[in-house]
């Protein structure tokens with residue numbers, strides 16, 4: 001079984017594409033957070049905005065995977081109103097107690113990553129081993145470089161865990 005789980009929410013596909021690429025690079029399992037509500041179109045945008053601004057709790061569908069079975073869980077969110085997306089907030093609240101090492105990534109149009117990472121750290125109850133913010137204006141090469149650094153940090157964590165397991 002894989003040692004890494006990549007999990008993310010995506011309204012319009014950007015975060016999902018990054019999550020899928022990360023999962024491939026890390027030979028990880030990949031899960032997209034789903035929910036019963038429709039967030040498409042202008043109404044879905046407004047609903048998402050309101051959920052983020054008012055920190056509304058939302059219902060998400062049950063995960064197929066148990067986070068306790070992994071060494072590292074990589075969590076990705078789009079930035080909404082300068083904060084974490086409501087479905088990822090809900091996912092972190094549900095899984096907080098069982099989370100192993102965590103790494104965070106976010107996608108954004110312009111800004112908000114610093115607050116998002118602070119909130120994710122608080123919700124997860126632990127510091128991430130790596131963080132990666134991907135902004136729309138970055139060119140493909142820069143994005144790739146950020147992803148490589150992020151993957152490298154996660155792989156170093158996995159190597160450290162392997163070494164500890166061999167030492168005991």
Ligand SMILES: Cc1cc2nc3c(=O)[nH]c(=O)nc-3n(C[C@H](O)[C@H](O)[C@H](O)COP(=O)(O)O)c2cc1C
Nearest residue numbers: 010011012013014015078079081082107109110111
């Ligand atoms: C409701 C809403 C609020 C957003 N607020 C911000 C924001 O505060 N800052 C920002 O840089 N981008 C913001 N965005 C843009 C998204 O973070 C960005 O397009 C992201 O890559 C979308 O990811 P997705 O395609 O996976 O849903 C917002 C998007 C939505 C839908």
